[in-house]
Amino acid sequence: MEQIFTELTFWHWLAIGLLLFGIEMMTGTFDLLMVSIAAWLTAAFAYFAPDNLSTWQGQLIVFGVAAFALVVLGRTVLSGMRNSGEEHPTLNKRMASLVGQRGIATGDFSAAGSGRVKIGDTVWGAEVSDGSTISEGEAVIVEGARMNTALVRKV
Template sequence: MEQVFSELTFWHWLALGLILFGIEMMSGTFDLLMVAIAAWLTAGFAYFAPDAWTVWQGQMIVFGVASTALVVFGRTVLSGVRKSSPEHPTLNRRMQALVGERGLAVGDFVSGTGQISVGDTVWRAEAIEGETIHGGDTIIVDGAKMTTAMVRKAAP
């Protein structure tokens, strides 16, 4: 077994880092990224350090210390990076993005439903609480139900 380890070169560490990085890209755990970086740091150590230090035991110590330190660093200091948060809470939720917007009723609402114009788009709408809305009335979007805006008359 010692013969296998005694032939470790910086190429082995570079390859290990690439393999771990590839697995990280498929799994997204973030921990393997830190271990891959530790393998690349060990490759740098194996390439630049004096030959007396780069025996396999020295390389394993550097890899162990670097990977442990980087995983702890990633789990503590960089813990916020792991949390996925949407860039914008209403991204790809067009109806939710309308809430709070002002617009105009395109025509009279019949049985509480009609159409509104917000910006340059016409939307299907429903009046809240049985309000009577006529064409040209200014409205405010209070909510959304599937693809229908829930609206009320704006105060004059």
């Protein structure tokens, strides 16, 4: 077993780091990223350190200390990187993104309060939200949405 460790070179540490990084990309735990960085730091140590310091024992000590320190750092100081960012509230919610926009009625609204409005370059089905009557050409503002129908009121 000792013979395996005595032949450790910086190439081995680079390969271990790449392997751990590949596993990290599949799992997304963030901890293996820190351990792979520790392996790359150990590879740098094995390459640049004098021969009397870069023995297999020295390499394992550097790897252990670096891995421990980076995992603790990742769990405490860098823990905010683990949280996914809040998505935009109207992302992929087309009707919700219309709220607050102005449009023009493309025809008279029915007695039941339904009609059509042009907002931007698109014509949408709409309902009156406040019970008022809306005629063709009047400006409206979108107050909400129900399914694929905009809830509008006169401006």
